[in-house]
Amino acid sequence: MRAKGLAGEITGYARSTDTRAIARDLFCDRVTETAAEAVRDADLVVLAVPVGAMGGIAAEIAPHLKPGAIVTDVGSVKQAVIEAVSPHIPEGVHFIPGHPLAGTEYSGPRSGFATLFENRWWLLTPLEGQTPEPLARLRALLEAIGANVDEMDARRHDLVLAVVSHTPHLIAYTMVGVADHLRRVTQEEVIKYSASGFRDFTRIAASDPTMWRDVFLTNKDAVLDILGRFTEELFMLQREIRMGDGEQLHAYFTRTRAIRRGIIEAGQDTPAPDFGRAPAAAPGRTKA
Ligand SMILES: NC(=O)c1ccc[n+]([C@@H]2O[C@H](COP(=O)([O-])OP(=O)(O)OC[C@H]3O[C@@H](n4cnc5c(N)ncnc54)[C@H](O)[C@@H]3O)[C@@H](O)[C@H]2O)c1
Numbered sequence: 065m066r067a068k069g070l071a072g073e074i075t076g077y078a079r080s081t082d083t084r085a086i087a088r089d090l091f092c093d094r095v096t097e098t099a100a101e102a103v104r105d106a107d108l109v110v111l112a113v114p115v116g117a118m119g120g121i122a123a124e125i126a127p128h129l130k131p132g133a134i135v136t137d138v139g140s141v142k143q144a145v146i147e148a149v150s151p152h153i154p155e156g157v158h159f160i161p162g163h164p165l166a167g168t169e170y171s172g173p174r175s176g177f178a179t180l181f182e183n184r185w186w187l188l189t190p191l192e193g194q195t196p197e198p199l200a201r202l203r204a205l206l207e208a209i210g211a212n213v214d215e216m217d218a219r220r221h222d223l224v225l226a227v228v229s230h231t232p233h234l235i236a237y238t239m240v241g242v243a244d245h246l247r248r249v250t251q252e253e254v255i256k257y258s259a260s261g262f263r264d265f266t267r268i269a270a271s272d273p274t275m276w277r278d279v280f281l282t283n284k285d286a287v288l289d290i291l292g293r294f295t296e297e298l299f300m301l302q303r304e305i306r307m308g309d310g311e312q313l314h315a316y317f318t319r320t321r322a323i324r325r326g327i328i329e330a331g332q333d334t335p336a337p338d339f340g341r342a343p344a345a346a347p348g349r350t351k352a
């Protein structure tokens with residue numbers, strides 16, 4: 065927003081003075097010592113804390129929100145955020161839940177960069193009865209920062225994200241855990257020989273533990289549903305490998321390859337930034 069001159073003033077709040085100082089140096093016009101102070105007179109308030117902390121922050125800021133303000137969030141799970149935040153939102157303030165499908169394994173104010181949302185989906189899950197004007201204003205702002213905005217029901221969002229983001233993260237965490245366990249058992253340096261497939265798993269598994277703990281605790285039903293389906297597929301493939309059923313394995317991999325190729329042909333494969341470099345060497349993406 066700053067790079068594109070889309071905000072009159074950007075005010076930031078974070079709990080630690082160190083984080084606040086970094087945010088002020090990088091992109092905030094001013095930072096405040098309380099969340100209440102930060103939202104006073106704000107036209108737009110963006111909640112960007114772990115999903116489990118959204119309700120607490122909403123309670124803290126609620127009495128200080130300006131009538132007519134828009135409150136949105138960037139939480140990775142939507143139903144739980146709606147349940148936690150909505151009860152605190154005063155009459156006359158518009159709460160429009162949102163989720164940018166963009167991010168990296170890095171956290172903290174230094175890990176943001178101006179192009180993060182370009183050509184990325186930003187899903188909004190408006191509440192029933194949402195008046196159209198604030199929604200249109202938020203949508204226009206997100207489009208101005210380069211995002212492709214879609215609206216979706218919160219329950220559907222949580223199921224879709226369980227498939228395309230949450231369960232894949234759990235699988236990555238598990239796979240890195242398996243390699244680590246093997247290293248302990250065999251005293252072999254397995255991880256040293258990471259090929260690029262496993263490298264992608266280790267990148268994902270380096271994501272923030274608090275953020276992901278909260279995602280799994282708050283999107284429990286959808287993740288368990290998808291995990292169940294995943295396990296069934298895995299057992300099927302396991303059986304085919306055991307039986308030496310090359311034909312079935314080939315057919316399965318042909319189908320999954322076609323899916324990937326379809327994504328590329330549809331222009332929906334936005335290349336990620338270069339995650340291979342150490343964060344310190346990647347300007348604007350160092351870990352706080
Ligand atoms: N990182 C991603 O890839 C990504 C992508 C899309 C959405 N999200 C969502 O965005 C939100 C923020 O994630 P992020 O990656 O920006 O994390 P981050 O770690 O960079 O920022 C989160 C901030 O919240 C603060 N915080 C934690 N608990 C708090 C509490 N109880 N009260 C007040 N502040 C608290 C942390 O100190 C930190 O400053 C999460 O809800 C996450 O699910 C993350």
Ligand SMILES: O=C(O)C(=O)C[C@]1(C(=O)O)C=C[C@@H](O)C=C1
Pocket residue numbers: 139140164165166167168169228229230268336
């Ligand atoms: O590329 C990554 O590091 C991410 O995991 C980003 C990612 C995802 O695509 O799953 C992670 C969680 C979010 O809620 C949205 C985006």
